Amino acid sequence: MTELAWIDLALTSARPQAMGALLRYFRDLDMAEEAYQEACLRALKTWPDKGPPRDPAAWLIFVGRNSGIDQVRKRARHQPLPPEEVLSDLEDTERDLADRLDGAHYRDDILRLLFVCCHKDLPATQQIALALRIVSGLSVRQIARAFLVSEAAMEQRITRAKAKVGAAGIPFETPDAVARAERLGLVAAMIYLVFNEGYSAGVPDKADTPFCAEAIRLARLLLKLFPAEPEIMGLTALLLLQHSRLAARFDKDGQIVLLEDQDRSLWDRSLIDEALVLIDKAIRHRAPGAFQIQAAIAALHARAKTADETDWLEIDLLYQTLERLQPSPVVRLNRAVAVSKREGPEAALALIEPLADKLNGYFYFHGLRGGLLKQLGRYGEAHEAFDRAIALATSSAEAAHIRQHLDSMQRERTAAEK
Amino acid sequence: MLYAVLCYDAESEVNAWSKELDAKVMADLGAVNQRYAEAGKLGPVARLxxxxxxxxxxxxxxxxxxxxxxxxxxxxxxxxxxxxxxxxxxxxxxxxxxxxxxxxxxxxxxxxxxxxxxxxxxxx
Known part of the structure; x- marks a missing residue:
């Protein structure tokens, strides 16, 4: 590894911790970011000569804090001093800092940093962009490219999100157990959004963006901070299982390959094994949650050596549990797939027909409905459903996948008429 | 004499490795292992x-x-x-x-x- 690559890695992995602490000191996202950037620049200057510090995060926090204080003092000559409580925290000695570094402070620092990104007034896309920028340190260009917008537009989006977070006030008090659990739940949901943004795009180039890997890194980080939270184990396991199929999800032409048609030898066994252990760990807590159940469902797919060996009964039961916990038409839609495998297309169709109103604008609803109607030989209705799905597709790969269905249906019909 | 050689590192950094880098490190370590295995000197190797x-x-x-x-x-x-x-x-x-x-x-x-x-x- 080159020196630069090593430093880059150290900076990347220290970032959440360092940014979290700097945010606590400066109580302002921009100021924390500036201080962090300055610390990184100094690291690039001094680390190659002096060698790596023993604790890169502690080094960055210390240097970043001092450079931030300098900035505050410089500005103070031109404008009134910030309120005392903003600065009162800044005079700590280095030893005090070292004490803090071992403490539980870190945990709440990082959780806070993640938590400010999932502010309820921010739309999902802004939460994702903010987290990737602030916590993961992805460049605006990388984030813009993944969202298929210009760099300037993304810059503006992130600036607006930051302003909203700042205006709402960043919560600095140490959370009690209830508040902490609530934050943890929101942060877990936000990490899942980050992952899905990379995963569900349905285009191989985008699946290759760092979003999925970043989400997994954040989930692991969260699990390290909260090692006894079964839902965080579930979240991490779920992401690992979904990500394990990356190499099998698209063929060489970039077309979607369905789970049942995937080459299972391409699945990443090491990610699957890690996920299975995390599920085992979570189950010991006997506190089921939505992420754990979804991970358990994904695990049943991962454990099946071939698509035919899939335990659809167990999957159906798990979806029923998930529905009780978190009733949603999308969960019912997913359950319908399991039902179609066990009881046939008719039963599955009966299950999803009542969802038509709620899911009318949902690509997967029409895709699945078309598939079931096709199996039942109701070609005319299937055709309409597939047309609707194509109109709702969010990527060319999704649309192409439905067109394959239409083509194969055409062949079936021609064969039947002969 | 039998020796155990234990590996310590910052997990958060190793976990931030790209798949390619991880594969390269494993291959490079594997090459060292291979030489010792061929000389009949290497017992079990594990990565946690x-x-x-x-x-x-x-x-x-x-x-x-x-x-x-x-x-x-x-x-x-x-x-x-x-x-x-x-x-x-x-x-x-x-x-x-x-x-x-x-x-x-x-x-x-x-x-x-x-x-x-x-x-x-x-x-x-």
Whole structure:
């Protein structure tokens, strides 16, 4: 590894911790970011000569804090001093800092940093962009490219999100157990959004963006901070299982390959094994949650050596549990797939027909409905459903996948008429 | 004399490696291993899963306590290890409990799944 690559890695992995602490000191996202950037620049200057510090995060926090204080003092000559409580925290000695570094402070620092990104007034896309920028340190260009917008537009989006977070006030008090659990739940949901943004795009180039890997890194980080939270184990396991199929999800032409048609030898066994252990760990807590159940469902797919060996009964039961916990038409839609495998297309169709109103604008609803109607030989209705799905597709790969269905249906019909 | 060589590093950095870098490191380590294996000098080699996958079995007053997460005390030292092939985490925990039951010391057993295992060649 080159020196630069090593430093880059150290900076990347220290970032959440360092940014979290700097945010606590400066109580302002921009100021924390500036201080962090300055610390990184100094690291690039001094680390190659002096060698790596023993604790890169502690080094960055210390240097970043001092450079931030300098900035505050410089500005103070031109404008009134910030309120005392903003600065009162800044005079700590280095030893005090070292004490803090071992403490539980870190945990709440990082959780806070993640938590400010999932502010309820921010739309999902802004939460994702903010987290990737602030916590993961992805460049605006990388984030813009993944969202298929210009760099300037993304810059503006992130600036607006930051302003909203700042205006709402960043919560600095140490959370009690209830508040902490609530934050943890929101942060877990936000990490899942980050992952899905990379995963569900349905285009191989985008699946290759760092979003999925970043989400997994954040989930692991969260699990390290909260090692006894079964839902965080579930979240991490779920992401690992979904990500394990990356190499099998698209063929060489970039077309979607369905789970049942995937080459299972391409699945990443090491990610699957890690996920299975995390599920085992979570189950010991006997506190089921939505992420754990979804991970358990994904695990049943991962454990099946071939698509035919899939335990659809167990999957159906798990979806029923998930529905009780978190009733949603999308969960019912997913359950319908399991039902179609066990009881046939008719039963599955009966299950999803009542969802038509709620899911009318949902690509997967029409895709699945078309598939079931096709199996039942109701070609005319299937055709309409597939047309609707194509109109709702969010990527060319999704649309192409439905067109394959239409083509194969055409062949079936021609064969039947002969 | 038999020696165990233990690997320590900052997990958060290793986990931030790209897939390509990880594969290259494993291949480079593998090449060193290969030379020693061919000379009949290398026993089992293992890479552990991240510490987030670990549980720890600690002596309790009445029963052993199973805790999530890795062994984190610094006043105790790493003294030895076992490699176990079982179906579930539960079985591995049971094994650790049995060890703990017959071990008069107050030590702790961390149960950490392996990510990579190479049994090596028979050595004496």
């Amino acid at each position: 899963m991240p510490t987030t996958a670990a549980v720890t079995v600690r002596k309790g007053v009445t029963d052993d306590i199973v805790m999530d997460g890795p062994f984190a005390e610094t006043k105790e030292q790493f003294l030895g290890f076992f490699v176990l092939d079982v179906e579930t985490l539960e079985e591995a925990i049971t094994f650790a409990r049995e060890l703990s039951a017959v071990n008069p010391a107050n030590g702790t057993y961390e149960v950490r799944p392996l990510q990579y295992f190479n049994p090596g060649v028979p050595i004496t």
